[in-house]
Amino acid sequence: MAMLFKQLDIKDLEGFFSTEENCLKFLAEKKWEEGFICKTCGNFNYCKGKTLYSRRCTRCKHEESATAHTIFHRCHIPITEAFRIVYMVCHDPSVSTYELSRQVELRQMTCWKLKSRLMECLKSQGEVDILFHDQKKP
Numbered sequence: 001m002a003m004l005f006k007q008l009d010i011k012d013l014e015g016f017f018s019t020e021e022n023c024l025k026f027l028a029e030k031k032w033e034e035g036f037i038c039k040t041c042g043n044f045n046y047c048k049g050k051t052l053y054s055r056r057c058t059r060c061k062h063e064e065s066a067t068a069h070t071i072f073h074r075c076h077i078p079i080t081e082a083f084r085i086v087y088m089v090c091h092d093p094s095v096s097t098y099e100l101s102r103q104v105e106l107r108q109m110t111c112w113k114l115k116s117r118l119m120e121c122l123k124s125q126g127e128v129d130i131l132f133h134d135q136k137k138p
């Protein structure tokens with residue numbers, strides 16, 4: 001089941017994705033759909049990490065959060081608010097960051113950062129995938 005953010009509707013947002021736990025669960029399930037692989041050492045075995053839905057490599061102890069390497073990578077805002085922003089941008093890419101910041105009650109700069117990442121995805125792939133493909137990395 002490939003779920004892209006374009007298909008996210010307001011019912012999902014106000015229902016399933018209204019809790020932090022469900023948002024993280026969703027990201028973890030999608031990200032590790034084909035199994036866990038440690039980004040540091042390539043190991044496939046993991047145990048539960050310290051934060052909700054994070055996974056910890058059993059060999060090198062590297063811990064990866066549910067949001068790491070997703071569109072929300074290093075995005076320090078409440079995950080439920082981040083989902084709202086994705087929803088709003090996907091449904092109306094012309095939405096201003098001023099409007100976003102008013103809706104989610106976050107600083108405009110914070111909204112701008114996430115929005116520009118989303119727009120990059122929309123431009124290059126025509127949709128927002130939950131996985132963030134950083135062009136700078138080899």
Ligand SMILES: [Zn+2]
Nearest residue numbers: 038041057060
């Ligand atoms: Zn490892």
